[in-house]
Amino acid sequence: MPRETLTRGQIVRAAVELLDSDGIEGLSMRQLGGRLGSAATSVYWHVQSKENLVVLACDAVWEEIDLPDLDGTDWRGAATTMAKGMYAMILGHPWLVPAMSTHLVYGPGKARHDDHLLGVFETAGFTARDADQATKVVFTFVLGTAVGAASEAAWKARLSRGGGDEAERLQETITRMTEVAMRFPRLRAQSEGWSADDQGVTAEHDLDFGLQTILDGLQVQLDARSGVGCTEPCSGPG
Template identity: 35%
Template sequence: MTSKQYNSVWFREQRKPASPGRNRAEIVAAAIQLLDDEGLAGLSMRKLGAKLSAGATSLYWYVANKDELLELVYDEIWGEMTAPDPEEVGWRDAASVMAHSMRQVILRHRWSADLLGRLPALGPNALMVADQTRKTFKLAGFTGADIDYANAALTAFVFGMTIPEVAWDTAMAGYDYDGDELRQTVAKAAADYPDLSEAIYTTNYEDPRAMRELCFDFGLVSVLDGLERRLAT
């Protein structure tokens, strides 16, 4: 069996700008703007070249292919995340701020949800966040592999809560949201389930964003409580 060599934009030296006024940071910024406007399906080297008033071919001086471009934009948004120093704010606050920040970045760049687990996080921004998070759980008292397990538990919670939220926001984009109408629709579908029907009229359908924020915070506190209890035992 032959092994396949893994190629990444982070494994080769960055080329110098081919022309004055053009650089990789400018290309990445334009790509992120295009992704925010049109999503992953709307990103192409041709469109990006047009946005930058440059030929698509010229962009290949800076990135070998579209996958390399995605690696760059993926790492760029990791740089938007806040990862406080746990020695300054305490491990729980550091983990909480990081989790909320990660959620907000994914919601701000909804296309990033499709890259989670698909692209390796090997860029400097992603590695900085990973290192700071490991430092957080090490300071909490976790040792050995448990540091990584605690980190995985936290990030899995963030991804598990946020990716469905992205799917909802994407599906509802362009629709005139009506809380009463949604409540009636769900009530009709759940008519044969009394417990669900009861919950429909106690759930805040008027402000789903506030409801999801509260739900996320409840779950996050529960995860951190569980990790803290594990340390105590």
């Protein structure tokens, strides 16, 4: 594709697809150019560097998160929708977390998300300062919860790209992890107490439980600020 007809948007979309399939280590300007039918030099002309391309790709995937209507949804429902959207987005792009650990990511995609999440809490009645703190708590929790699942997805993808029997290598790793856990009493008791059903819902349960706990705590602060449930004057948070 000639330089004149190639656009930055096309390059970023192709980069996201390549990152999804091959991970950070598989991203190269030459391979990306091949996907686009263009020379690597044309790709560089539009995005300057591979490092800048990674930042652009990271920011682009934040556009995938749906933003709930602030007027038509209660604040807890809106915060939950955005948190689950972020979680699903990260799992859909397992390369994002390692990329964000080495690149400063901030652009219109992430800014759009951050601004709307602030709006969720400000609409609920939180002050600007408390809304900022609330967004950080939710963001950090969702990111932390998604790291494990995203890392597992990225690891499995590397196994499949590496050839060999993926299922066998996965089972070998699980066996080694179990052997280590069995050396510690609480981990052993926890592992022995799990049922097949428990292991099938762990990730979703962790996300739902954590979100409810966080939002319950924020609700207490919000009620204290508005005086709901107080028999004596409430000082409120902050």
